[in-house]
Amino acid sequence: MPEDDPLKVAKDSVSLVAEVIKAAGDNPQVKEAAGNLGHTAVTLTKTINNVLVPLAAINFAFDKARAYFSGQFPQEIAEKAESIPPEHIVEPKASIAGPTLQGLAFTHEEPNLKEMYLNLLATAMDGRSASTAHPAFVEIIKQLDSEDARLVRVALQSPVAIPIVQIHRKLKGGAEYQVLTQHLLNLTDSTTNAPVEDPQIPAMIDNWIRLGLVEVAYDKYLTGPTSYAWADQRPEFLRLSQTSQLDGAKVEYQKGYMQRTELGKRFAKAIGL
Known part of the structure; x- marks a missing residue:
């Protein structure tokens, strides 16, 4: 047999x-x-x-x-x-x-x-x-991996929107831009509070969006006076800003926010968050 x-x-x-x-x-x-x-x-x-x-x-x-x-x-x-x-x-x-x-x-x-x-x-x-x-x-x-499951908890547990930025190179004339870094969050070490870089985060957030757990918008932003105070001090932004720019292009960041969807809220409740 x-x-x-x-x-x-x-x-x-x-x-x-x-x-x-x-x-x-x-x-x-x-x-x-x-x-x-x-x-x-x-x-x-x-x-x-x-x-x-x-x-x-x-x-x-x-x-x-x-x-x-x-x-x-x-x-x-x-x-x-x-x-x-x-x-x-x-x-x-x-x-x-x-x-x-x-x-x-x-x-x-x-x-x-x-x-x-x-x-x-x-x-x-x-x-x-x-x-x-x-x-x-x-x-x-x-459709989550272990690191996804760890980090998405923060977004699903937050009752308020989370500040997020997109770094782009604004071309001369200001009408067009090139995205350099998508979905940048203020990730820090829990012990030292130093910035932590994770190149997988943009893909993770795209996955959370695809699954319907969160939504991200860059046409709106949070109005709190310190909501984005961290952005221009992030190592990703500093590194890209110091790169030689051609034709008068300028590296900037676009303010946005990430928040859980209604599906995300229900999912969070179902898994005990």
């Missing part, structure tokens, strides 16, 4: 689930969690039975996923769900639980992404907030 025979894959998947359930039942941490979260334990068992079987068949990191789902996962999701009153615990929709567990199978070693998946699953298990969790949110997380 060929190694990729569908029947063999299905049998292997069933065996895997049996191992996961047995390991979870023998795990003292899970037993302790079940003492306080009986309803949650039942929900998790149903989720494993109903969802993990088909996911295991397509999991390329088979051994690592098996270790995670039989070890850390039951305790981690129990901790996320511990604040849900028992009467409000519901079985998450398969359209959310299935893809979420699949995402966890591939990213459980990346804390920023794993946190998003676990929080989304816990939201879907809470009858009071389950409607906030949307299947599209799983796809959004899948």
Whole structure:
């Protein structure tokens, strides 16, 4: 029988689930969690039975996923769900639980992404907030990398617009310009407060825009007196300004702002931000 025979894959998947359930039942941490979260334990068992079987068949990191789902996962999701009153615990929709567990199978070693998946699953298990969790949110997380997931939190948690600038070379006559740097933020080191350069930021922000999480505008700007005081001191701007300019061109920055969209607000709530 060929190694990729569908029947063999299905049998292997069933065996895997049996191992996961047995390991979870023998795990003292899970037993302790079940003492306080009986309803949650039942929900998790149903989720494993109903969802993990088909996911295991397509999991390329088979051994690592098996270790995670039989070890850390039951305790981690129990901790996320511990604040849900028992009467409000519901079985998450398969359209959310299935893809979420699949995402966890591939990213459980990346804390920023794993946190998003676990929080989304816990939201879907809470009858009071389950409607906030949307299947599209799983796809959004899948299209973020770990650094994306870390940095987008700032934008999604901010209740106000964030100042952002675009550096461009204004050509002689002032009618045309050439963009040199897109989507420049005032990134700083949390310890020293020194400016931090990250050449990946413009592409990340374009990705957040594409996913509908934030919007960026350069035809409007914030009016606070110090909102853009940092811009002309950024190393990117200083470096480009010192570059020899031809034909009387001048390097300037265009003020703008970035803010979360309504979709971004709902996504933030669903992943616990």
